[in-house]
Amino acid sequence: MSDLNNNMDKRTPLVELKNVSKSFPGVKALENVSFTIYPGECLALAGENGAGKSTLSKIILGIYTPTEGKILIQGKDETDSYHIKDAQNYGLNAVHQELQLVPELTGYENIFLGNFEAKAGFIGKKKMKAKAREVLAFLEMTINLNCPVKNLRMAEQQIIQLAKALVLESKLIIMDELTAVLQEKDIQNIYRIVNILKERKISIIYISHRLDEIFEVCDTYTVLVDGKMTGNGYVKDINKDQLIEKIIGRELTQVFPHKNFVETDEVVLKVNNLTSPVFKDIHITLRKGEILGIAGLVGAGKTELLNAIFGNHPTHSGTIEVHGKNVSIKSPLDAIKHGIGLVPDERKALGLAMNFDIKTNMTLASLNEFSNIFMQKKKERAISLENADRLNLKYSNLDQYVVNLSGGNQQKVVIAKWLIADSEILMFDEPTRGIDIGAKSEIYKLITDLALAGKSIIIVSPELEELIGLCHKVHIMFEGKIDKSVQGDAITQENIINSLLGESS
Known part of the structure; x- marks a missing residue:
């Protein structure tokens, strides 16, 4: 010292x-x-x-x-x-x-x-x-x-x-x-x-x-x-x-896990000409096991796009396909039925019931699985415990209120909610906001592991190093439109920043 x-x-x-x-x-x-x-x-x-x-x-x-x-x-x-x-x-x-x-x-x-x-x-x-x-x-x-x-x-x-x-x-x-x-x-x-x-x-x-x-x-x-x-x-x-x-207290030799995406023709989500008051003519193709990033300045429409796919933002036109079939998503309940989950940027206000316990938050998106007339509390506790272990959650017991967890562990509870709901498509809006460096590394590994297990992921982040370190492909939004897309070795800070400023070549 x-x-x-x-x-x-x-x-x-x-x-x-x-x-x-x-x-x-x-x-x-x-x-x-x-x-x-x-x-x-x-x-x-x-x-x-x-x-x-x-x-x-x-x-x-x-x-x-x-x-x-x-x-x-x-x-x-x-x-x-x-x-x-x-x-x-x-x-x-x-x-x-x-x-x-x-x-x-x-x-x-x-x-x-x-x-x-x-x-x-x-x-x-x-x-x-x-x-x-x-x-x-x-x-x-x-x-x-x-x-x-x-x-x-x-x-x-x-x-x-x-x-x-x-x-x-x-x-x-x-x-x-x-x-x-x-x-x-x-x-x-x-x-x-x-x-x-x-x-x-x-x-x-x-x-x-x-x-x-x-x-x-x-x-x-x-x-x-x-x-x-x-x-x-x-x-x-x-x-x-x-x-x-x-x-x-230890050397963090690799903040971001190695990218390991096997190209596949299996498309799980397709967005065609989606238009709202905030964005227009959005085309997105998301494949099985792919991590797709979306970059953009304030007001570009990134968060609104994720919420539109999740049925929580109005659209004027366009279609959404899941596994090749047109689906109607008018509410988050529709999105959940089609295997789509959203980890929002404001996890305390939008992702969690802060004064509820861990197990209740984990099962909020899949209550039908745990209730007939009465809640099947043993089943709820067992699957909550399984996912807490899976995500390496640090907690005292499942009855602990999520308000008393750290930011990183609160984020894990939100993710567990969508895993228990068996969501195939996971959308993350600023996945590590307010999370310390050690917990960030855990979230990055978790996202990568989910993709390797076959989940398909969309990430919105203001931190370019997250998009560069995690994503197989990045769309750059500028003034409500996808201005440019980069993938592989072309996912660089220079390419993204130029497009963010409307200077795409």
């Missing part, structure tokens, strides 16, 4: 934790962790789900009190009486992946929610709006703050959350998976904003499972494994493979 602090200059750290531990009943979430961040530093906090990143963040924010150890803020020992209000007074705040906004309120109102300035009982709206415009100018952003935030793009809503933190005169902002739901151009804008904040000596704790982002924007890194700090140092002194090894 590099001795990072000895190499930093002699400035007073903004936040310093000394030998901090945090225990919950039966669990030691952090053990003897020392952590330092300086003004204007962007520090990557890396680790798998459950490594202790959230616990460490909540201690910094005053939400949790350490079981052992010391907390120093701007050199002052705050260990004995440090709470949320103290953190806020010091300007320590967080911006999360999951929006903490009131959808019906305007951008202005959300920015100042809980922090309205009032005089003689009246809120000074003119001053409030001027301050908000000043913050957006600082971020070099133009957003309509007069409309309800529910009408804004996701990237704009994230900027509203950042603006809210800046209005609070933050000295440190924890960016927790801020880019997980953003597209590439919006991620680039977050990089730009981080650099602006650093220039103003605002510190950033940057949490992301997309490791490329760490090398793009972070100065230093700290790695947690099972609640223990296993490494820290300067980002410039480490490469991606070395960082992966520190995070998962």
